[in-house]
Amino acid sequence: MANPCQLVWQYRLSISLTAATLGFIASLSVSVARSVNPKLAIPSPNLNQQERSTSQSLQIKGLLGEEQDIYEKMLVHLAEEEAKRLTFSVPVEFQGKTIHSRVLKDNAKVIALTFDDGPSSQTTPQVLDILKRENVKATFFVVGKTVKTHPQLMKQIVAEGHAIGNHTWNHHYHQYSPSAAAHELETTATLIHQLTGVKTALFRPPAGILNNGLVSYAHQKKYAVIMWSADTKDWQSHRITVPKLIDNALEDVQPGGIILLHDGGGDRSKTVQALPKLITELKQRGYQFVTVSELLDIPD
Ligand SMILES: [Zn+2]
Structure with missing residues (x-):
């Protein structure tokens, strides 16, 4: 049988892996959001320089808002995971x-x-x-x-x-x-x-x-x-x-x-x-x- 210290270590490792996976999913979600959300599409080449610049600025703001939203959701999820870990049932x-x-x-x-x-x-x-x-x-x-x-x-x-x-x-x-x-x-x-x-x-x-x-x-x-x-x-x-x-x-x-x-x-x-x-x-x-x-x- 694994000794107790190893078990605790393995337990903590699995939590770290979960956190890393969630981080990966969050970054993947940003990429998916970029590809499916028309607001985040690359500006049309027909726009003049000023229009393009304004358009990009608006899109960056939108993109940051979206990423921020995903990031915040990820943090809430991680906090919930941590709370679940700390909310253990007494044997x-x-x-x-x-x-x-x-x-x-x-x-x-x-x-x-x-x-x-x-x-x-x-x-x-x-x-x-x-x-x-x-x-x-x-x-x-x-x-x-x-x-x-x-x-x-x-x-x-x-x-x-x-x-x-x-x-x-x-x-x-x-x-x-x-x-x-x-x-x-x-x-x-x-x-x-x-x-x-x-x-x-x-x-x-x-x-x-x-x-x-x-x-x-x-x-x-x-x-x-x-x-x-x-x-x-x-x-x-x-x-x-x-x-x-x-x-x-x-x-x-x-x-x-x-x-x-x-x-x-x-x-x-x-x-x-x-x-x-x-x-x-x-x-x-x-x-x-x-x-x-x-x-x-x-x-x-
Ligand atoms: Zn006391």
């Missing part, structure tokens, strides 16, 4: 379950970085830059009311291929009635879907509280409730040092593990400082990075 064995890590056959060295409480204009762009530079895909557990104030960042996270999880609308810690829990999850899920096309089946309760009504609702709705196996404790903000944050992650690192980080909810400058070194150290230890969706979807 049945994980639906309605709480997961801290996943033990894979042969202890395959894959790891998932997760970022909670964003998007934040202070931290999320820096985190996205680092992840892009390091070619790492992560999972963002976003807070609904924060998504509402940063819709572009939300779209950017998805456009850059990261997975999305639901982290409630308000990020409160109190007890929830079933209807209040439903409101917290559903309003967030609806906004994520409206903005990005992603329907997420991942949920993480604020502060990891498992017994205040949120998780029971999530289980009932067949969400996979995603906890973590390594806590960097970056939520301690001012009290934690960058080396300690990295040590916290590495102390508990394990194949199939999930690492807890934050890109919102306070001053996360230590997280930003620690992230490149943490990624480098994990790569040196032989880990490959996967999203939580990929972690759950790797065949065992």
Whole structure:
């Protein structure tokens, strides 16, 4: 059997090939549009120079408009494809379950970085830059009311291929009635879907509280409730040092593990400082990075 890392790689390759094919189809469509649309025909040789020039100018404008239209349609299609990829179905064995890590056959060295409480204009762009530079895909557990104030960042996270999880609308810690829990999850899920096309089946309760009504609702709705196996404790903000944050992650690192980080909810400058070194150290230890969706979807 192919190892899980190969499968993830093959999966990403197939998405790239789809994108390339769509690009080819779009360019072919432009050629076809040119050949069948009379507005785009070559100007008549009987026209004088000025008429020809005016005619060409109009045709170029028309052509650009048409190409732009096709290009925009292609982008919408690619975004839909990306959304489909990110909108994976949680395998049945994980639906309605709480997961801290996943033990894979042969202890395959894959790891998932997760970022909670964003998007934040202070931290999320820096985190996205680092992840892009390091070619790492992560999972963002976003807070609904924060998504509402940063819709572009939300779209950017998805456009850059990261997975999305639901982290409630308000990020409160109190007890929830079933209807209040439903409101917290559903309003967030609806906004994520409206903005990005992603329907997420991942949920993480604020502060990891498992017994205040949120998780029971999530289980009932067949969400996979995603906890973590390594806590960097970056939520301690001012009290934690960058080396300690990295040590916290590495102390508990394990194949199939999930690492807890934050890109919102306070001053996360230590997280930003620690992230490149943490990624480098994990790569040196032989880990490959996967999203939580990929972690759950790797065949065992
Ligand atoms: Zn949180």
